[in-house]
Amino acid sequence: MVDVEEPGARWVPGFVLLSAIWGSSFVLIKVAVDAGVEPVWVALWRCLFGALALWAVWLASGAARPSIPRDPRTWGHAAVVAALHNAAPFTLFAYGETHISSVLAGVWNATTPLATLLFVLFLLPSEHPTPRRLAGLLAGFAGVLVVLGVWRGVEGGVLAGSLACLAATTCYGAGFTYTRRFFSGRSDSASALIILQLTFATLELLLVAPLLGGGAPGWPGLLPAACLVLLGAVGTGMAFLLNMRVIRAAGSTIASTVTYVTPLWSTVLGALLLSEPLGWNTVAGGALVIAGVLFARSGTRRGEVAAVR
Known part of the structure; x- marks a missing residue:
């Protein structure tokens, strides 16, 4: 994938749209799990409809369509990335939202760059943990504790749901590191x-x-089914293509900051559409998480931590 910034701010509309799509995904997941759809089925429908949408775009591309890799090693790496980036975290986020609100799940998603930095710093030989990065990681961890409200105790359900979401972002972090080392640098089309x-x-x-x-x-009902189709076709399939366009237009450094904007959408939509409560510690802790990420990333090289979903 080419990482070249275009002049001006032509990437802004796509960036805003992408943040809104990914921010709304937590509401769509919540509607599905509240209707009784098992988390693993939410993840399956999400991946299936996303894959179908991308295959449809591929077929409609005609002569311009990229060739699908046939190298067995590429397939093997794709299977690992699929498990770390999609199958496991999608299931974990859906499970988490059986216990917590979409607002809180959206906030936990903002820890993705922190998890990514942990894997990048300690598993990639070319990267080294600097005092700035470690301080940022500690600030982000403090933000996690504030969001949980540990000083007043944490209910079992809230803790289980939050840990599931944090496990999902850990999968994203591991998946990005694996992708960077074995998958994204291949000569095949992104x-x-x-x-x-x-x-x-x-x-x-x-x-x-x-x-x-x-x-x-x-059959979960018409509304949950429609949410699953949107979650997969738009929130997963088309969003990946839009994310590629944003990266190519603005560079991966700017594109990665979409992770900081998605909690704003998930918070607003969760509060307005689902009447979910919003505590002060969720806002304050989320802000601390984002501040920690920004501080830790301020010394990173261009494109080091990309946006993942």
Whole structure:
């Protein structure tokens, strides 16, 4: 993928739209799980509809369509990335939202760059933990404690849901590090790699969903079904393509900051559409998490931490 900034601010509309799409995904997940859709099935439908949307775009591209990789090693790396970037975290976020609000899940998503930095700093030999980065990570961790409100105790359900979301962002962090080292640098088209990734994620979830999701899924109702289609086709499939355009127009450094904007959308939409409560510690802790990320990343090289979903 080419990382070249275009002059002006032509990337801004796409950036705002992308943040709104990804911010609204937490509301869509909440509607689905509240309707009784098992978390693993939420993840499966998300990947399936996302993959179908990208395959449709690929087929409509005609002669301009990129070739799908056939190298077995690329397929192997795609399977690992699919598990770390899609299958596992999508399931964990959906499970988390069976216990916590979409507002809180959106805030936890903002810890993704912190998790990514942890893996980048300690698993990539070329990167070294500097005092600035460690201080930023500590500030982000303090923000996590504030969001949880540890001084007043944490209910079992809230703790379980929050830990699931944090495990999801940890998967994102591991997935980004693996992607950077083994997957994104390949000569294949970025869009073709994403298609392969979501296809493998769908296949992986097809294997485990009947076991973890209690057999075949039932009809959740028209609204939850529509939310799942939107979550997959738009919030996953088309959003990946839009994210590529933003990266190419503004550079991956600017594109990665979409992670800081999505909690604003998830908070507003969760409060307005689902009447979810918003505590002061959620706002203050989320701000501290973002401040820690910004401080830790201020010394990173261009494009070091990209936006992942």
